[in-house]
Amino acid sequence: MSSLDLAFAALGDPTRRRIVARLARGRMRVTDLAHPFDMSLNAVSKHLKVLERSGLLKRERLGREHWLQLRGAPLREIVRWTSQYERFWNERLDALGEFLSIQQENDDGQEK
Template structure:
């Protein structure tokens, strides 16, 4: 039986880590893609709420709100806590940090490109 090299083992673990990380990022991006889910996040940013309090502003079936909440929960953006007979739903904003970090990488990319564009514009102005 052949023993895998350390390099292969590390590469496999890194690939698995990237897949898990990207799956979490994909889940969060999917969750925040819908305006209703963003509205729910906005509401929960003010504090925990019961289901009917969350569903009240939406002119839709309660089943649709349930589906939105399940997707937010899958992305790790909300948690449910039972207090007596009531269930309170709270925002867990940590996964949004991953989105912010991912977007920040592209912000740097575009800032560099815009700096080059600005310099080219200035160089062309000086030539005229």
């Protein structure tokens, strides 16, 4: 599986997206990261392992504490991939805007 596939699969889960959002604020200990989630530490750890395999997280062990840090490279790869489609969607949205404008003009003309 490619690194892009792994990143998309990891971010496909809302809990993992919340974990990434929390880590975007800075490095955290696993226990602090897990605190607001309504699940066991073991369940959070399973989510963390998926994020680690995708390359989105870096884990550092200092003594008995595990520290997590978000890694930007997989996110940059997602941005690069999705930005290829930006022109496609902009063209579609422009066409929709033109269509709606013509529809509005037609509706205004019929009201008179």
